[in-house]
Amino acid sequence: MRGVMIQGTASDVGKSMIVTALCRLFANEGVKVAPFKSQNMSNNSYVTHDGFEIGRAQGIQAEASKTEADVRMNPILLKPRSDQESEIVLLGKAVKTLSGKRYRDTFYETGIEVINKSLAQLADEYDVIVMEGAGSPVEMNLKDRELVNMKVAELADIPVFLVADIDRGGVFASIVGTLELFTEAERKRVKGILINKFRGDRSLFTDGVKWLEERTGLPVLGILPYLHNHMIDSEDSLSLNEFRHKKKNGDLDIAVIQLPYASNISDIEPFFFEEDVSPRFVRNAGEFGHPDAVIIPGTKSTIRDLQFLKREGLFESIASFARSGGFVTGICGGYQMLGTRLIDEEGSDTGVASSVETGLGLIESETYFRKEKQTIRVKGTCHPQTDIGIGVVEGYEIHLGDTVMLEGAVKRPLFLFGEDREEGYYSKDGRIAGTYLHHLFHNDGWRNYWLNEVRRSAGLPEREKVDVGAFKDKRYDILAQEMGAFLDWEKVKQIVMEWGINDENH
Incomplete structure (x- = not known):
């Protein structure tokens, strides 16, 4: 197998971004390349063309690889449902919910089997596999049964590049400390170091590179830049911190409710590319303020x-805002919250059967949680009843609940999918909207229509559509160019392609 694994000294050091860039660099040279992450923990997911669920990062990496995403690229996805439990998505399908301890105790052999099978199949179909590790590879209390770092690199028998984030500080200690904690065999597998998120004058780090190479005996293969507005979707909730620190001074204030178990937060990212829009994340009533719209x-x-x-007092803040004529949009779980009641008969949402919770009451609907999750890609139009003529909308649905209107309530569907499936809700005045459609705001036409409605209400001028969607493929080339300019690409390729040829590699 030809490939490389990107491991990091910690979480959020930029592994996903680097894998994405490497995939596009290989693809641009005509190499048939695929991404792989054996086990991902994230509530940001991606629905494949055949309706299966994988980690969003691997879906994005497949796009960068110019190939179709499939479940073998992320055979195990863990979706946290509480501080103690995660839903296990195995080869694209949710199979059970387990605590961290039960997962480690009961799932390891199954995990190894599915990882091995997925790797073997990908190796038969692709020239190079670019793999992503998770967190730190030297969490000593977890190493004996880990399924995502050195164990997988050993199964695939590929070299490893170690990434450290210089922006957070402690780069020398994190690199040397990680290498010291590897076993001798693991240490031999590491063939290069990558310094990520560098700001400023690189000449000031020349002595740092020299020290690292002398101290570790490994080449520094790149000092990669801190990229702003890269437009690559975020993998998990850690990246919410990055969003929260993006300062925008637009006139349009959009409050995004920061939920503890938020999923697919990438739904919000297009707003960061609207010049007059300032999205901000809100965690409590004290932060709510006076927004122009709420999501x-x-x-x-x-x-x-x-x-x-x-x-946190946000329930009343949102309800009061809506009663005063504010714009409120709910996506998936947010849509369910807009209704009158949420009923968990099976315990599939809470783990407790027959749980019932009162919703915001902004839509005359009830949501019933089922055992089987729906994961589908969809394409359609705004429902004729809305009189919104913006052409095709598309995205994907991932949900356990079914939302139905109360008996006697007026149906006001937002979308029409296929020939006759009505979906979502759109109030008569257009101020309350709900849908199961993830990537709603990635549809440039819909986003522009909705924003102009909010702008008019706020006394602001309408704007032309921003074609964020037009950058979908171009952004991967931009990422590859920006990363590649500071990467010893020829050395990277040599390590990947020559691994295993000489005995000293092992």
Whole structure:
């Protein structure tokens, strides 16, 4: 097998971004390349063309590789549902929910089997596999049964590049400390170091490179830049911190409710490319302020996050804002919260059967949680009843609940999918909207229509459509160019392609 694994000295050091860049660099040279992450923990997911669920990062990396994403690229996805439990998505399908301890105790052999099978199949179909590790590879209390770092590199028998984030500080200690904690065999597998998120004058780090190479005996293969507005979707909730620190001074204030178990937060990213829009994340009533619009995103645990809204005073803030004529949009779990009641008969959302929670009451609907999750890609149009003529909208649905209108309530669907499937809700005045459609705001036409409605209400001028969608493929080339300019690309390729040829590699 030809490939490389990108491991990091910690979480959020930029592994996903580097894998994405390497995939596009290989693809641009005509190499048939695929991404791989054996086990991903994230509530940001991606629906494949055949309706299966994988980590969003691997879906994005497949796009960068110019290939179709499939479940073998992320055979195990863990979706946190509480501080103790995660839903296990195996080869694209949710199979069970387990605590961290039960997962480690009971799932290891199954994990090894599915990882081995996925790797073997990908190796038969692709020239190079670019793999991503998770967190730190030297969490000593977890190493004996880990399924995502050195164990997988050994199964695939590929070299490893170690990435450290210089922006957070402690780069020398994190690199040397990680290498010291590897076993001798693991240490021999590491063939290069990458310094990520560098700002400023690189000449000031020349002595740092020299020290690292002399101290570790490994080449520094790149000092990669801190990239702003890269437009590559975020993998997990850690990246919410990056979003929260993006300062925008636009006139349009959009409050995004920051839920503890928020999922697919990438739904919000297009707003960062609208010049006059300032999205901000809100965690409690004290931060709510006086927004022009509110978005409640998806969640992996709708009822728990609805209870969070009530504890933090946000429930009443949102309800009051809506009663005063404010714009409120709910996506997936956020849509479910807009209704009158949420009913968990099976315990599939909360883990407790027959749980019932009162919703915001902005839509005359009830949501019933089922055992089987729906994961589908969809394409359609705004429902004729809305009189919104913006052409095709598309995205994907990932949800356990079914939302139905109360008996006697007026149906006001937002979308029409296929020939006759009505979906979502759109109030008569257009101020309350709900849908299961993830990537709603990635549809440039819809986003522009909705924003102009909010702009008019706020007394601001309308704007032309921003074609964020037009950058979908171009952004991967931009990322590859910006990363490649500071990467010893020829050395990287040599390590990948020559691994295993000479005995000294092992």
